[in-house]
Amino acid sequence: MFGGSLNSERQMTTVSSVAEPAPVMKATKPSFWQGDQFFRLVVLGCATLVLLVLGGLVIAMGVGGLQAFRVFGLDFVISNVWNPVTNQYGALAPLFGTIGSTLIAVAIALPLAFGSAFWLTAIAPAALAEAVGTAIQLLAAVPSIIFGMWGFFVVVPFMAQHLEPILHHSFAHTPGIRWLVHGAPFGTGLLTGGIVLAVMITPFITAVMRDVFLVVPPMLKESAYGLGATRWEVIRRVVVPWSRAGMIGSVVLGLGRALGETMAVTFVIGNANTIGWSLFEPRNTVASLVALEFPESPAGSLKLSALLALGFLLVLISFGTLSVARWFLREKS
Amino acid sequence: MGATSAPGWRKNPLATRRRASDLLATGFGYLASALLVIALCSILWTLLSQGVAGLSLAAIIRPMGPPGSHGGLANAIVGSIIQTIMSLVIGAPVGLACGIYLAEYGGTSRFAGTVRFVSDVLLSAPSILVGLFVYLVLVAPFGHFSGLAGAVSLAILAVPIIVRTTEDMLRLVPTAMREAGAALGAEKWKVILMICMRSAGPGVLTGILLALARVSGETAPLLFTSLGNQNWSFSLDKPMASLPIAIYQYAGASYEDWVALAWTGALFITFGVLAINIVVRFGFGRQKS
Numbered sequence: 149m150f151g152g153s154l155n156s157e158r159q160m161t162t163v164s165s166v167a168e169p170a171p172v173m174k175a176t177k178p179s180f181w182q183g184d185q186f187f188r189l190v191v192l193g194c195a196t197l198v199l200l201v202l203g204g205l206v207i208a209m210g211v212g213g214l215q216a217f218r219v220f221g222l223d224f225v226i227s228n229v230w231n232p233v234t235n236q237y238g239a240l241a242p243l244f245g246t247i248g249s250t251l252i253a254v255a256i257a258l259p260l261a262f263g264s265a266f267w268l269t270a271i272a273p274a275a276l277a278e279a280v281g282t283a284i285q286l287l288a289a290v291p292s293i294i295f296g297m298w299g300f301f302v303v304v305p306f307m308a309q310h311l312e313p314i315l316h317h318s319f320a321h322t323p324g325i326r327w328l329v330h331g332a333p334f335g336t337g338l339l340t341g342g343i344v345l346a347v348m349i350t351p352f353i354t355a356v357m358r359d360v361f362l363v364v365p366p367m368l369k370e371s372a373y374g375l376g377a378t379r380w381e382v383i384r385r386v387v388v389p390w391s392r393a394g395m396i397g398s399v400v401l402g403l404g405r406a407l408g409e410t411m412a413v414t415f416v417i418g419n420a421n422t423i424g425w426s427l428f429e430p431r432n433t434v435a436s437l438v439a440l441e442f443p444e445s446p447a448g449s450l451k452l453s454a455l456l457a458l459g460f461l462l463v464l465i466s467f468g469t470l471s472v473a474r475w476f477l478r479e480k481s
Numbered sequence: 482m483g484a485t486s487a488p489g490w491r492k493n494p495l496a497t498r499r500r501a502s503d504l505l506a507t508g509f510g511y512l513a514s515a516l517l518v519i520a521l522c523s524i525l526w527t528l529l530s531q532g533v534a535g536l537s538l539a540a541i542i543r544p545m546g547p548p549g550s551h552g553g554l555a556n557a558i559v560g561s562i563i564q565t566i567m568s569l570v571i572g573a574p575v576g577l578a579c580g581i582y583l584a585e586y587g588g589t590s591r592f593a594g595t596v597r598f599v600s601d602v603l604l605s606a607p608s609i610l611v612g613l614f615v616y617l618v619l620v621a622p623f624g625h626f627s628g629l630a631g632a633v634s635l636a637i638l639a640v641p642i643i644v645r646t647t648e649d650m651l652r653l654v655p656t657a658m659r660e661a662g663a664a665l666g667a668e669k670w671k672v673i674l675m676i677c678m679r680s681a682g683p684g685v686l687t688g689i690l691l692a693l694a695r696v697s698g699e700t701a702p703l704l705f706t707s708l709g710n711q712n713w714s715f716s717l718d719k720p721m722a723s724l725p726i727a728i729y730q731y732a733g734a735s736y737e738d739w740v741a742l743a744w745t746g747a748l749f750i751t752f753g754v755l756a757i758n759i760v761v762r763f764g765f766g767r768q769k770s
Contacts, residue, residue: 188669195592198640198641201637201640260516267507291725298523302523410608466606
């Protein structure tokens with residue numbers, strides 16, 4: 149390819165040198181290899197590579213999971229049987245766990261992130277805001293496996309000994325939500341997974357939300373303060389309406405991260421392919437099921453194909469979510 | 482507002498409600514921020530209290546071994562260093578070039594918009610999917626796990642971070658500098674590489690360091706690509722040990738010395754990652770402003 153264009157370049161040079169009388173022009177004409185065109189091709193190629201990685205990822209998962217989709221058809225998505233012994237695979241239980249733990253995580257993370265972004269931008273003195281802001285950024289940088297270990301050795305015992313018994317005693321006879329607190333308080337389970345995920349995604353959401361709050365024109369805020377509004381009223385009536393799209397984007401971004409998180413969840417979710425109302429019973433997520441079962445799935449087996457099909461479903465869910473997040477974050481900026 | 486309000490504000494239910502809701506929201510803001518700081522402190526404290534116990538010279542110089550054999554983490558540490566450096570060797574040029582394209586060539590064109598969007602999506606893509614993808618492309622066809630596959634999967638995670646910072650930093654370079662370069666007769670690639678990139682240098686380096694911090698703690702993609710290794714392994718063609726995988730194997734084990742080593746490894750990784758972040762934030766941040 150390069151050779152071809154190199155030749156045509158040379159030809160062009162000769163043609164133009166014949167047409168143009170001034171020989172000086174010919175001398176300054178850069179050759180292809182050191183010229184701008186080559187550099188442009190290189191950077192354009194790298195940009196295309198990024199597109200190819202995403203495209204290849206989606207296609208590879210789809211092709212890899214084709215066998216499972218062929219064998220089980222739609223049953224793969226609506227069956228909750230995951231039995232390697234009988235070679236029966238259904239994705240409903242891990243999908244339930246993924247979506248359930250993510251919803252719990254977002255339900256906890258949203259108010260926390262909003263509260264701390266509010267505190268950082270409107271309440272805290274500058275020096276303190278910088279220190280706490282740095283701490284929150286550092287929390288966001290902690291590797292996910294550390295969250296998993298911390299969850300396993302700190303949060304799980306806390307849940308088993310304190311929070312779950314308390315919740316159980318308080319709500320065991322409350323109609324409507326008694327099923328949620330049903331089950332033995334082992335500490336591992338959907339709720340614990342959701343809480344660890346929440347701690348993990350809150351710093352991300354806080355950071356994006358703070359940036360979104362900071363671009364609200366100061367004139368608007370100061371006008372509201374000038375009219376006698378309280379800080380809460382300024383946030384509620386001026387900042388939130390102005391940055392609504394960005395706030396939604398930040399939350400969906402956190403949601404996207406929680407959906408695909410593997411290590412933090414694998415340690416604390418309990419790893420049981422079940423579906424039910426109880427928040428205390430062990431469940432499983434798509435990502436942790438893939439991580440756990442992959443070592444026992446020989447190449448070419450139906451099980452590996454089923455895991456790749458799970459990966460394909462995760463691609464659809466998380467990339468869909470992330471695209472929505474980027475769209476919301478794009479609109480304003 | 483309390484002190485300067487009109488006399489008798491206590492009897493005004495509206496003012497009372499406004500004051501109460503403001504107090505409530507302020508209190509909640511304090512609470513939320515405190516909870517996040519407490520979570521960070523709890524993680525760091527757990528790491529320190531559990532990890533320091535297993536901290537010894539043996540942990541740094543001896544390779545992994547069976548329980549009770551006084552093994553260390555040396556091969557995992559070396560494996561992690563090899564793979565992260567390789568991932569930057571692969572990922573940094575691609576990320577830099579892509580960032581240059583977006584800032585200097587792409588502009589607002591549709592293609593550039595798509596690349597930017599895809600790169601942003603990859604920025605928070607589940608790392609386990611990247612691992613599966615590299616498994617399908619670089620492990621399954623060759624029939625064996627390899628350190629190179631691990632490095633490639635980490636590179637895929639590093640590229641979007643580098644793309645984003647490179648583009649942002651290049652956009653901060655004033656157009657006048659480009660024009661000055663062009664006026665001296667420099668070609669565009671010379672202007673970009675020798676003027677713009679030099680001026681954006683510290684910011685671009687920040688992006689590469691942040692990418693290093695991000696990938697050095699990644700576990701999920703390595704499970705399917707470099708697999709881990711109990712022994713020394715320096716060949717990129719063979720399964721290679723890494724610190725996150727060692728932690729993953731050891732933390733869930735029921736042997737006390739393995740769990741202690743897992744904490745020690747976790748201590749190394751976390752403080753390494755946080756140190757990079759702090760250096761980037763304070764070292765480069767101060768310089769820029």
